[in-house]
Amino acid sequence: GAGVSQSPSNKVTEKxxxxxxxxxxxxxxxxxxxxxxxxxxxxxxxxYFQGNSAPDKSGLPSDRxxxxxxxxxVSTLTIQRTQQEDSAVYLxxxxxxxxxGYNEQFFGPGTRLTVL
Amino acid sequence: xxxxxxxxxxxxxxxxxxxxxxxxxxxxxxxLQWYRQNSGRGLVHLxxxxxxxxxxxxxxxxxxxxxxxxxxxxxxxxxxAADTASYFCxxxxxxxxxxxxxxxxxxxxx
Numbered sequence: 126g127a128g129v130s131q132s133p134s135n136k137v138t139e140k141x142x143x144x145x146x147x148x149x150x151x152x153x154x155x156x157x158x159x160x161x162x163x164x165x166x167x168x169x170x171x172x173y174f175q176g177n178s179a180p181d182k183s184g185l186p187s188d189r190x191x192x193x194x195x196x197x198x199v200s201t202l203t204i205q206r207t208q209q210e211d212s213a214v215y216l217x218x219x220x221x222x223x224x225x226g227y228n229e230q231f232f233g234p235g236t237r238l239t240v241l
Numbered sequence: 242x243x244x245x246x247x248x249x250x251x252x253x254x255x256x257x258x259x260x261x262x263x264x265x266x267x268x269x270x271x272x273l274q275w276y277r278q279n280s281g282r283g284l285v286h287l288x289x290x291x292x293x294x295x296x297x298x299x300x301x302x303x304x305x306x307x308x309x310x311x312x313x314x315x316x317x318x319x320x321x322a323a324d325t326a327s328y329f330c331x332x333x334x335x336x337x338x339x340x341x342x343x344x345x346x347x348x349x350x351x
Contacts, residue, residue, distance in 0.1 A: 216284065233283075
């Protein structure tokens with residue numbers, strides 16, 4: 126079946142502009158995660174959605190970052206007034222919550238954001 | 242700071258040798274997962290071990306978990322050049338959020 130998809134795959138923007146990154150999780154996965162990865166670094170947790178519960182936003186680096194998940198499926202990560210330090214690969218993952226708790230995360234290919 | 246920390250940061254071995262990577266974490270976990278990332282396939286889940294398990298195998302992979310020491314190890318046996326990648330551990334809590342470490346970069350020389 127289809128995996129996690131993200132769009133766009135690449136985004137180049139100018140400093141100060143707003144950007145929207147989209148994630149389509151695997152159908153039926155109730156958990157959705159956003160991460161950020163800078164070149165040669167590990168994954169930095171940004172935000173986590175689980176079903177209808179309030180999202181865990183503890184990883185968002187500033188109030189310029191926000192995310193929504195509509196209808197428990199598609200998610201959009203918005204970065205307002207982008208800065209050069211926002212340049213990174215933004216990864217989305219989804220997971221099926223099973224009877225024994227949380228399971229493996231399936232990752233999308235990522236969106237490479239470059240802020241000039 | 243990251244919950245999971247991998248050790249070593251980089252590892253270089255010859256094809257056919259075994260590779261061992263370690264992960265340490267700080268707080269209680271529900272499960273621990275290992276992932277591989279290379280330029281060709283992105284981030285891929287390798288294996289998940291739950292907090293009540295001590296060892297798990299999958300093909301050439303062997304994962305151990307010691308909750309008393311808050312540590313896990315990933316062993317790749319009979320390594321291949323195709324195993325060259327970065328390997329990450331991720332700790333999962335009951336709240337669902339997973340925290341990744343900075344990874345171990347493995348290079349397998351043919």
